[in-house]
Amino acid sequence: MAKKSKKSPSPLPPPPPPPAGDVGDDLVDDLWAELDDRNGDASVKREASVVLQQVTMVQAQQSAGKKDSKARFKAREARKAAALADKFAPNDADADARLQEEIKNEKRIMEQVCDDYGLELHEINPDGHCLFSAIADQLALLGLLPANAANFATTRLAAAQYMYSHEDDFLPFLPSIEGEDGAGATSSGLMTHQQFSSYCATIRDTGAWGGEPEIQALSRAYKIPIFVVQAEKPHIVPHMPPAVTAEMGDPNVVRISYHRRMYGLGEHYNSLRPKASRMHRAVDSVKAAFT
Structure with missing residues (x-):
């Protein structure tokens, strides 16, 4: 009897069209960029945070009652904007002092790790x-x-396709809109297949932020260890593809940094490149490892 071939997963569907009446997407992008500017004026950032909160609240209200990934994303953006508005509120000298201390501490840890491994931050x-x-x-x-x-288009596509093709590996880490992200929720319900499909399309086609699930997906898709350096302990967080072990100092690994305080917006990733004196040796080692 002929052996049945394993059915390949269906292709990732296109994203749903944006809902009618969405407002201010370009404005929101500009406001996030303004808040991300480390050299920006504090008063301008304060004003931008207030406007951002207002716009994202309108967007979240327009998406209210919907249960797709875009509505979930809008709700999160609104909550994040509200937190930023509080952060940039005037006349809080103690909070400003704490923030500056956290920024200095994060910078110190990043520089120490980079020095230890011969790396430099590429913004x-x-x-x-x-x-x-x-x-x-x-x-x-x-x-x-x-x-x-x-x-980013290449790696967004790779992450989305890998996640979509390995739904069971990622679904438990992506709570649905009815779960922890829903109003008055009391459980951490999981996404449906349709919601998960929409989530993957959003990762592929929009500016939605990526995090741990997407890092793990890219590590597996490219079969490469990814190390994330951060100020919080542990300072180095490894993400390994199956059956692979590696160390932070190995030449054939990905190294990125995760920042919560050094940038105005808070959460941000940079690339950690070998210092120029080590670059040629690292490239030669990588070529040898993959041939």
Whole structure:
């Protein structure tokens, strides 16, 4: 009897069209960029945070009652904007002092780790795609992506396709709108298949921020360890593909940094490149490892 071939997963569907009446997407992007500017004027940031809170509240209200990933994203954006408005509220000298101390501490830890491993921080544009751009930059350094494909669109597509093809591996880590993200929720319900499909399309096609699930997906998709350096303990967080072990100092690994305080917006990823004196040795080692 002929052996049945394993059915391949259906292709990731296109994203749903944006709902009618959405307002201010371009404005929201501009406001996030303004808040991300480390050299920006404090009073301008304060005003931007207030406007951002107002716009995202309107967007969240327009999406109220809907249960797709875009509505979930809008609700999170509104909550984040509200928190930022509080952060930039005037006349809180103690809070400002604490923030400055946290910024200094984060910078100190990042510099120490970079010095320990002969790395230097390569700044990535803070545009919502930073995680995907940082990993694309690293993959290009390792020769795993050609220069013309080393961009966030490539890594967004790779992450979305891998997650969609391995739904059971990621679904438990993505609570549904009825779960922890729903108003008055008392359980951490999981996404339906349709919601998960929409989530993957959102990761692929929009500026939605990526996090732990997307890092793990990219580690597995490219079969490469990804190390994330952060100020919180542990300072180095590894993400390993199956049957692979590696150390932070190995040449054929991806190294990125995660920042919560050094940038105005808070959460941001950068690429950690080998210092110039080590670059040629690292490239030679990587080529040898993959041949």
